[in-house]
Amino acid sequence: MVDVIHLKEMIAQVAAGSGPITIMEVCGTHTSRIFRYGIRELLPSNTKLVSGPGCPVCVTAQEDISAALTVANRDDVIFTCFGDMMRVPYGESSLYSLYESGRDIRIVTSPMDALRIAQLNPAKQVVYFGVGFETTAPLTAALIEKADALKFENLSVMSTHKTMPAAIEQLLSEGSGIAALLCPGHVAVITGSDEFGFIPERLGLPAVVAGFEAEEIMAALYAAVSMVVKGKLECVNMYPGAVASKGNKDALDLLYKVFEPGDAVWRGFGHITDSGLKIKSEYEKYDTFKRFNLPLSDLKDNVEESSLCICADILRGQSTPGDCPYFGVVCTPERPVGACMVSAEGTCSTYYRYGGVVKDAR
Amino acid sequence: MCLALSGKIVAIKDGEAEVDYGGVSKRADLRLFESAKVGDRVLVHAGFVIQILDESDISDADAITKEIMRFG
Numbered sequence: 001m002v003d004v005i006h007l008k009e010m011i012a013q014v015a016a017g018s019g020p021i022t023i024m025e026v027c028g029t030h031t032s033r034i035f036r037y038g039i040r041e042l043l044p045s046n047t048k049l050v051s052g053p054g055c056p057v058c059v060t061a062q063e064d065i066s067a068a069l070t071v072a073n074r075d076d077v078i079f080t081c082f083g084d085m086m087r088v089p090y091g092e093s094s095l096y097s098l099y100e101s102g103r104d105i106r107i108v109t110s111p112m113d114a115l116r117i118a119q120l121n122p123a124k125q126v127v128y129f130g131v132g133f134e135t136t137a138p139l140t141a142a143l144i145e146k147a148d149a150l151k152f153e154n155l156s157v158m159s160t161h162k163t164m165p166a167a168i169e170q171l172l173s174e175g176s177g178i179a180a181l182l183c184p185g186h187v188a189v190i191t192g193s194d195e196f197g198f199i200p201e202r203l204g205l206p207a208v209v210a211g212f213e214a215e216e217i218m219a220a221l222y223a224a225v226s227m228v229v230k231g232k233l234e235c236v237n238m239y240p241g242a243v244a245s246k247g248n249k250d251a252l253d254l255l256y257k258v259f260e261p262g263d264a265v266w267r268g269f270g271h272i273t274d275s276g277l278k279i280k281s282e283y284e285k286y287d288t289f290k291r292f293n294l295p296l297s298d299l300k301d302n303v304e305e306s307s308l309c310i311c312a313d314i315l316r317g318q319s320t321p322g323d324c325p326y327f328g329v330v331c332t333p334e335r336p337v338g339a340c341m342v343s344a345e346g347t348c349s350t351y352y353r354y355g356g357v358v359k360d361a362r
Numbered sequence: 363m364c365l366a367l368s369g370k371i372v373a374i375k376d377g378e379a380e381v382d383y384g385g386v387s388k389r390a391d392l393r394l395f396e397s398a399k400v401g402d403r404v405l406v407h408a409g410f411v412i413q414i415l416d417e418s419d420i421s422d423a424d425a426i427t428k429e430i431m432r433f434g
Contacts, residue, residue, distance in 0.1 A: 057363065186365070
């Protein structure tokens with residue numbers, strides 16, 4: 001394959017003489033890799049990358065965090081989640097602060113860990129916090145399917161799973177100044193690259209499904225810049241070793257056996273129709289909200305968000321962390337004020353670790 | 363969160379694969395890719411096999427190079 005240095009020259013060559021080209025990388029894992037590999041510094045001065053809404057921790061709405069805290073604070077509950085949800089702030093509280101106060105909150109590395117915990121603790125209600133996009137949601141579906149097959153009575157799922165297309169469509173149909181998109185490679189492993197065909201077809205923008213190695217990201221950027229400069233409109237799969245056009249059939253079949261599209265609230269975007277995954281009625285006994293009779297509307301009044309935090313604008317690609325008065329001063333990975341500073345894949349956290357603000361200022 | 367690692371299946375038992383990541387082995391659920399077999403190079407996300415990868419890095423590189431050339 002063509003190496004990074006050669007690709008750098010090829011991008012510079014094709015972008016030469018063009019006006020500003022802004023490309024959005026939708027996926028948080030891409031954001032993190034782009035900084036780790038120093039890819040922004042390899043691009044010509046007229047080609048800029050902005051981060052999008054592809055960090056699931058970052059786009060989890062305050063009301064969902066509030067609901068999670070409410071459930072995790074119960075005496076009869078063992079609350080399980082991926083580690084990067086632990087420090088998402090809700091005012092002065094977080095899952096981590098509840099854990100420190102003695103609540104039984106456990107980090108898992110797979111949804112199936114929740115099943116094992118439920119098996120070992122029959123007197124407790126085990127709740128799994130389902131967060132993530134199409135890559136992660138089928139795993140939660142597998143958990144629910146297995147819990148149902150084994151007739152578990154003490155396991156439920158709080159699903160805040162989301163799907164990407166509706167959020168991308170809302171973001172880019174508003175005249176965002178974005179010229180092309182790098183699409184999330186591991187979401188596409190599940191959905192297939194065809195899922196992103198709506199970007200050229202309906203939004204009139206080139207789209208490239210990208211892998212995660214430096215060469216793969218640079219190759220994808222070359223395809224994106226080339227299409228922008230030459231006026232081509234396609235959805236190109238530059239991660240062909242892992243992504244098929246129709247995706248992973250087993251995973252999609254299971255996903256829609258257990259879930260159905262439903263409305264979701266995204267931090268930074270608000271309510272987006274059919275952008276979430278709701279547990280189907282056949283499996284509703286595994287829905288935490290039903291299990292505990294928790295109407296979400298009861299929790300919405302309590303939403304607290306720091307007034308100067310600009311996570312919402314950052315998630316929309318309209319601001320960068322350097323625009324935020326809190327960044328690096330009162331908001332750090334150790335004490336995050338906004339969700340984008342929490343996950344290792346959040347834009348603010350990535351900027352903080354790799355000196356992004358300093359680099360932007362150059 | 364959408365991080366996935368590649369490894370090689372070295373054994374399969376009870377719907378779970380033992381996946382070797384260059385010396386470290388971990389179990390991975392096969393529910394999302396039931397046709398995976400011993401010897402397959404796979405992509406694993408949060409304890410689940412989500413894809414079988416092309417056996418050869420070269421064929422993947424070739425496919426990407428072909429795409430790159432299409433835009434040249």
